[in-house]
Amino acid sequence: MKIFSDPRKREYLNSEGMDKPLKSPLSPTVLDNARSYRLGRLRQQLHQHDCAAILLYDPVNIRYATDTSNMQLWTLHNAVRYALVFADGPTVMFEFKGCEHLSNSMPGVDEVRRAIGWIYMSTGDRSEEFVGLWADEIADLVREYGGGNRRIAVDKVEPLGLKALEDRQLVHVEGQELTERARAIKNADEIDLMRWTVRVCEAGMARMYENSIPGRTEQEIWAELHYENIRSGGEWCETRLFACGDHTNPWYAECSDRVCHEGEMISFDTDLIGPYGYCADLSRSWTCGHTQMNDTQKRIYATALEQIEHNLALIRPGVTSREFNEKSWQIPSKHVDYRYSLAAHGVGLCDEWPVILLHPDFDSAYDVELEEGMVLCVESLIAEEGSESIKLETQVLVTADGVERLDTFPWEDV
Numbered sequence: 001m002k003i004f005s006d007p008r009k010r011e012y013l014n015s016e017g018m019d020k021p022l023k024s025p026l027s028p029t030v031l032d033n034a035r036s037y038r039l040g041r042l043r044q045q046l047h048q049h050d051c052a053a054i055l056l057y058d059p060v061n062i063r064y065a066t067d068t069s070n071m072q073l074w075t076l077h078n079a080v081r082y083a084l085v086f087a088d089g090p091t092v093m094f095e096f097k098g099c100e101h102l103s104n105s106m107p108g109v110d111e112v113r114r115a116i117g118w119i120y121m122s123t124g125d126r127s128e129e130f131v132g133l134w135a136d137e138i139a140d141l142v143r144e145y146g147g148g149n150r151r152i153a154v155d156k157v158e159p160l161g162l163k164a165l166e167d168r169q170l171v172h173v174e175g176q177e178l179t180e181r182a183r184a185i186k187n188a189d190e191i192d193l194m195r196w197t198v199r200v201c202e203a204g205m206a207r208m209y210e211n212s213i214p215g216r217t218e219q220e221i222w223a224e225l226h227y228e229n230i231r232s233g234g235e236w237c238e239t240r241l242f243a244c245g246d247h248t249n250p251w252y253a254e255c256s257d258r259v260c261h262e263g264e265m266i267s268f269d270t271d272l273i274g275p276y277g278y279c280a281d282l283s284r285s286w287t288c289g290h291t292q293m294n295d296t297q298k299r300i301y302a303t304a305l306e307q308i309e310h311n312l313a314l315i316r317p318g319v320t321s322r323e324f325n326e327k328s329w330q331i332p333s334k335h336v337d338y339r340y341s342l343a344a345h346g347v348g349l350c351d352e353w354p355v356i357l358l359h360p361d362f363d364s365a366y367d368v369e370l371e372e373g374m375v376l377c378v379e380s381l382i383a384e385e386g387s388e389s390i391k392l393e394t395q396v397l398v399t400a401d402g403v404e405r406l407d408t409f410p411w412e413d414v
Contacts, residue, residue, distance in 0.1 A: 006290070008410040012206035021231040022203055024196050024275055031276065032107060034189040035067045039091070039108045041185070045178040046087035046153065052146030053086045054153040054175050055138065060349050061155050061179045063277050066093055068103045073236060079158065080117035084138065089145030113137075118161070127160060135164035142170060153178050180353035184346055185373040190278075191397060194348075194375065195406055197234065197274030198395065201282060202409045204228035205270070214262040214289050218242050218255040225270060234274035238350065241269040241391075244288055248389040249338065251381055262289040265297055265388040271351070279350050281377045282407050283393030296387055298414045303335070304380040304390040305411055311343055312394070316402045317372045321356045321365065328359055331382075336360060338389065340381035347377050347395060374398040375406070 014020045042065050046054055056062050059072040062083045075081045081099075084092045090110035093103040096117060103112045116137065117123065118130035142152060152165070153175035162172060186194070204225035211224050222242040229237070242255035245264035260266060267285040274280055285301065287293055293301065310329040324343070331339055339358055346352035354374075357365040370376075375397050383389040392411070396403040 009206050009209050012202045012409060014203060022200055026192060026196060030189045030192050034193055035108050037187045037189060038064050041182040042085060043087050045182045049153065049173060049178055051087060051151045051153045051173050052142055052149035053084055054178060056083045057156040064183055064349055066091060066106055066108050068093055068106050068109065070095060070099050070102050079119050080122065081115055084141060086145045088147060092141060131160050131164045135168055138165065139168040139170060155179055183348045183352055185371060186348065186375055193276040194278045197276065197278040198280045198406050200229055200232045200234055200274045201270055201272045201280035202407060205284060205409055212266055212286065212288050215259060217257045217259055218244055219257055222255045229272055229274055232275065234272065235277065236273050238271040238273065239269060243267060245388060249383045249387060251389050260288040263291045264288045267389055267391040269391055269393060273350065277349050279347050281347050281351060281393060281395060283391040284409065285390045285392065286412050293414060300382050300387055300390045301412060301414045304382040304392045307380040308378055308392050308394060311378050312396065312403055315370060315376065315398060317370055317398060317400060320367050320369050321354065322367045324356055325359050325362045330359060334384045335382050338383035340379050342379060344376045344378045347375050370398055372398055372400055
């Protein structure tokens with residue numbers, strides 16, 4: 001394999017060599033403190049919304065509350081694993097058969113029970129029978145630990161399950177607002193965990209850079225990011241946004257077996273879920289073979305970088321998304337039809353609330369005030385008719401004085 005000589009990018013590879021995985025330097029105390037903080041944030045939301053408990057099915061929310069992980073992608077579309085977190089009571093984890101041991105030693109889990117699955121795949125025409133057993137157990141626990149409060153937040157539930165809970169006089173509260181607002185503010189321990197995921201992601205990007213050689217397919221280069229992530233303790237990538245040449249415009253093409261040619265622009269968005277379950281959502285663009293950019297590539301890249309730097313300077317606590325929008329970088333008309341849908345969004349265990357839409361689309365947006373402790377991804381996608389797309393994105397912590405960038409992987413020289 002040809003090794004390119006850019007020292008700014010090579011330093012992101014493991015200092016022990018590309019054949020060695022990265023090993024986290026963080027102590028177990030950091031993770032334990034983050035676990036305690038996250039569960040406390042969720043319970044704070046339960047008190048604010050006068051809820052006895054929250055029933056969680058989204059595996060990311062379960063991870064946030066309990067730090068338990070079990071086949072997260074599979075359980076994302078198969079509702080057979082859930083958690084019940086009480087405002088003033090225990091956290092009960094429901095694991096499907098044979099997996100109970102995965103949650104037994106977790107410090108935030110007070111009890112582990114066998115889950116009652118009632119999705120059609122598992123129960124067929126007996127779904128109503130099993131959903132009844134499930135709802136009875138939930139209602140009994142709320143009666144025991146809810147202190148007379150029958151209000152229960154739920155992040156995701158199928159209609160059959162919601163009806164069964166309501167039939168047992170439980171009052172449903174939409175739970176996604178609670179989980180998103182809880183997750184939005186990170187403490188120092190969470191930031192340390194996220195910094196390590198970013199470090200692993202940037203090592204993966206360095207591997208992609210080294211392998212951006214003419215003749216390789218998009219999939220072959222993209223696999224380098226997954227390789228570094230998995231071997232260094234990470235988990236998955238939420239998307240497959242890697243493209244080269246004319247495959248970059250329009251954006252959102254998933255990576256394919258298309259061969260990358262020398263001089264073509266390579267653009268990608270990591271959307272990486274790394275070690276400890278945290279997300280590193282970073283985007284970069286460079287040329288295949290690391291040739292000098294042509295005039296069009298240089299101009300579009302410089303435009304994208306201008307957008308990133310302008311919008312970064314606007315972020316600080318107390319700024320509302322409406323104020324941000326009014327002062328944000330205005331995309332030139334020739335790029336409008338090829339624009340990205342948003343200017344910034346929250347990030348934690350995955351992409352999160354809040355979302356700030358790009359100014360041409362802001363009329364349909366909600367207003368939110370930025371707070372210290374939020375982590376945001378600031379985005380740019382620039383293209384025009386007949387050009388390639390440049391995709392750039394950086395991940396920042398909102399501090400008292402503005403922002404601190406959590407990623408440092410170099411931009412290209414233009």
